[in-house]
Amino acid sequence: MYYSAQTLLLSAGLETSTHKGVIKLINFHFTNTGKISQDIAKLLKSTYDLRQSGDYSTDFIVNKVTAETAIANAQQFIDEMQRIISLDE
Numbered sequence: 001m002y003y004s005a006q007t008l009l010l011s012a013g014l015e016t017s018t019h020k021g022v023i024k025l026i027n028f029h030f031t032n033t034g035k036i037s038q039d040i041a042k043l044l045k046s047t048y049d050l051r052q053s054g055d056y057s058t059d060f061i062v063n064k065v066t067a068e069t070a071i072a073n074a075q076q077f078i079d080e081m082q083r084i085i086s087l088d089e
Helices: 002-011 019-031 038-056 064-088
Strands: none
Touching: 002 019, 002 064, 019 038, 038 064
């Protein structure tokens, strides 16, 4: 998801090197302007939060349903990034 969002940002001449920066720029330049729905943007943030918990929480355990949901969300997000990028070509 991060790299597909980065690709979209780069296609718009925007750069950042952090996950938080990607989320902020996507929200500012794409969600706030209506190019990306809030629901799609929330997928990036929720998956980022899940990743943070997995990386830094000592008691974090993911179950199968959460993992499957994250995978489905990632595919939906990536599909939307590809759709938007192809509109700009």
